[in-house]
Amino acid sequence: MTRSLARFSSVCLALFALASSCKRGTVEPGEGSEPVRIRSDGRLPSLDAKRVRPGQITVDGIMNEPVWREAGTTGALVHPGTGRPEPRSRVNGAVRFLWDEQHLYVAANIYDSDPQTPFDPSETDPHLWERASAVELMIQPGDHGDNQQYFELQVDPRGARWETRFDDYNRPITTAPNGQRMFGHQEWRTNMQTRAVISRGRRYVIEMAIPWRDFETQGRATVPPRAGDVWRMNVYSFRDGQSDSLAWSPTLGQGNFHFAPRFGRLVLAN
Numbered sequence: 141m142t143r144s145l146a147r148f149s150s151v152c153l154a155l156f157a158l159a160s161s162c163k164r165g166t167v168e169p170g171e172g173s174e175p176v177r178i179r180s181d182g183r184l185p186s187l188d189a190k191r192v193r194p195g196q197i198t199v200d201g202i203m204n205e206p207v208w209r210e211a212g213t214t215g216a217l218v219h220p221g222t223g224r225p226e227p228r229s230r231v232n233g234a235v236r237f238l239w240d241e242q243h244l245y246v247a248a249n250i251y252d253s254d255p256q257t258p259f260d261p262s263e264t265d266p267h268l269w270e271r272a273s274a275v276e277l278m279i280q281p282g283d284h285g286d287n288q289q290y291f292e293l294q295v296d297p298r299g300a301r302w303e304t305r306f307d308d309y310n311r312p313i314t315t316a317p318n319g320q321r322m323f324g325h326q327e328w329r330t331n332m333q334t335r336a337v338i339s340r341g342r343r344y345v346i347e348m349a350i351p352w353r354d355f356e357t358q359g360r361a362t363v364p365p366r367a368g369d370v371w372r373m374n375v376y377s378f379r380d381g382q383s384d385s386l387a388w389s390p391t392l393g394q395g396n397f398h399f400a401p402r403f404g405r406l407v408l409a410n
Contacts, residue, residue, distance in 0.1 A: 174234040175216065182392060187406060189238055190410075212406075214388040214404075217234060230380075231250055244349075248375070252344060255296075255379065257300070266302065270381055273297055274297075278290060287399070289357040368409075370406065373388075374388055389403060389404035
């Protein structure tokens with residue numbers, strides 16, 4: 141009983157520290173109001189992405205449109221291995237989703253007070269996971285969870301991108317004629333709009349508008365999707381070679397960040 145009480149107390153303290161860490165400065169979407177949940181029970185998280193009218197979102201990294209305050213949110217991100225809040229992490233935050241007939245809208249609010257951004261936005265597929273602070277999206281059209289035909293996007297706080305498409309779990313991985321390792325189909329590109337804004341000493345925001353048409357998967361899902369459709373996704377924040385990282389849906393030791401059976405469910409609501 142004493143051990144259970146101590147464990148309960150430690151969790152309460154962790155939740156209090158995490159909530160307190162998010163309550164600095166002006167309150168904006170996701171700041172000081174994101175739900176904090178323990179996700180260690182193995183259940184997949186699900187969120188409803190609200191449908192907006194075309195033109196309601198301006199991709200500027202500011203998130204001052206009223207619809208962002210009503211957007212479906214991941215809640216506070218958690219440790220990818222345990223599913224528990226990690227108040228000492230430098231990449232705490234939350235991610236919000238909206239959609240319309242043309243785009244998936246994503247806004248990541250990350251409380252990294254000193255993000256590392258060594259890459260130039262003009263570089264092609266820099267290895268953000270090795271040296272940058274960044275946000276990572278894993279997207280699998282449809283509600284399959286079988287690791288077939290999924291996409292990976294990473295964006296850092298200066299707007300540098302990593303984009304690729306995979307046929308299966310971490311496959312293919314090949315070697316180019318110049319000896320460089322190629323992860324997935326790196327020739328794949330999105331036409332997404334993205335804007336990152338860094339508030340030194342507080343956080344950074346990355347806002348994205350990703351065209352649905354970029355996610356064609358040979359009929360495995362309706363593209364563009366319709367209201368009521370479910371797509372599988374996961375979201376990660378990271379820095380320091382991913383030694384400090386958090387997730388929406390924790391992997392709980394079941395594979396790495398690419399393990400689609402652990403992707404959460406994004407419901408495209410009206």
